[in-house]
Amino acid sequence: MSQRNTGVTPQVVNAHACPVREVLDRVSGKWSVQILVAAAHGPIRFTELERGIEGISRRMLTLTLRNLERDGLVTRTVHPTVPPRVEYELTPVARELHETLQRLTDWAERNRVYIAEARAAYDGEREPEPADA
Amino acid sequence: MSQRNTGVTPQVVNAHACPVREVLDRVSGKWSVQILVAAAHGPIRFTELERGIEGISRRMLTLTLRNLERDGLVTRTVHPTVPPRVEYELTPVARELHETLQRLTDWAERNRVYIAEARAAYDGEREPEPADA
DNA sequence: CTGCATCCGACAAGATACTG
DNA sequence: CAGTATCTTGTCGGATGCAG
Numbered sequence: 001m002s003q004r005n006t007g008v009t010p011q012v013v014n015a016h017a018c019p020v021r022e023v024l025d026r027v028s029g030k031w032s033v034q035i036l037v038a039a040a041h042g043p044i045r046f047t048e049l050e051r052g053i054e055g056i057s058r059r060m061l062t063l064t065l066r067n068l069e070r071d072g073l074v075t076r077t078v079h080p081t082v083p084p085r086v087e088y089e090l091t092p093v094a095r096e097l098h099e100t101l102q103r104l105t106d107w108a109e110r111n112r113v114y115i116a117e118a119r120a121a122y123d124g125e126r127e128p129e130p131a132d133a
Numbered sequence: 134m135s136q137r138n139t140g141v142t143p144q145v146v147n148a149h150a151c152p153v154r155e156v157l158d159r160v161s162g163k164w165s166v167q168i169l170v171a172a173a174h175g176p177i178r179f180t181e182l183e184r185g186i187e188g189i190s191r192r193m194l195t196l197t198l199r200n201l202e203r204d205g206l207v208t209r210t211v212h213p214t215v216p217p218r219v220e221y222e223l224t225p226v227a228r229e230l231h232e233t234l235q236r237l238t239d240w241a242e243r244n245r246v247y248i249a250e251a252r253a254a255y256d257g258e259r260e261p262e263p264a265d266a
Numbered sequence: 267c268t269g270c271a272t273c274c275g276a277c278a279a280g281a282t283a284c285t286g
Numbered sequence: 287c288a289g290t291a292t293c294t295t296g297t298c299g300g301a302t303g304c305a306g
């Protein structure tokens with residue numbers, strides 16, 4: 001109970017009725033998906049992820065990685081060399097997820113413009129003073 | 134600039150490099166998906182949603198609905214009757230999304246156990262004192 | 267019935283600094 | 287190189303009350 005909960009994962013979470021939310025909660029972290037994508041090409045090192053993701057902090061990288069590992073989505077392999085070398089790799093399950101996410105991407109791509117326009121239209125109706133200063 | 138931002142939507146959002154995140158951000162709201170699901174069967178009224186979703190507050194229902202409307206995912210139809218009657222319905226684009234989300238659900242269903250076990254195992258390794266009080 | 271405004275708590279995530 | 291610990295902040299979401 002005195003767990004400080006350092007971040008990211010909803011540990012206690014109320015039982016989800018809906019399985020969709022269950023997935024989303026797991027992937028909804030700000031960085032989870034990007035890590036999944038970055039690691040999709042094959043084993044990748046901590047620092048490579050850090051530099052590859054642009055904007056992520058060490059903390060969030062570690063945290064998110066831990067959660068993915070916890071859920072069995074990535075494996076962590078420590079090579080006991082002189083300069084520590086740790087590699088992360090997607091598990092088969094995560095690869096499936098990655099493919100599914102791909103579908104979402106496709107949807108996003110297809111409808112990006114539609115949505116952007118919908119937003120613009122909606123926002124435009126409410127702030128009808130773009131005339132000038 | 135003096136927008137108070139009442140909640141939910143990341144208005145200003147930093148340009149997302151990754152389209153996946155774009156979708157997720159749009160759907161990652163705590164209630165977005167459930168509303169999408171609830172409305173998938175056809176036009177549905179505000180109160181019906183409120184009672185059907187269990188646990189959602191009026192505030193969040195309204196806000197999430199607004200966002201979905203803004204993104205062109207739901208349509209809002211006001212029937213000018215004596216007791217106001219408003220119906221929400223998914224747009225075709227949202228229906229596509231709904232189908233895609235279905236894939237995610239399937240993935241979740243298939244691997245629910247796997248993940249649960251992975252978690253249990255991971256957590257178990259770190260708290261090896263379940264002996265007794 | 268449908269919806270907005272305000273206040274407030276919880277938690278994810280950023281910044282920074284320190285270690286094996 | 288690969289983390290961990292602490293502090294702070296931003297934002298989501300809950301509670302409540304008012305209104306067309």
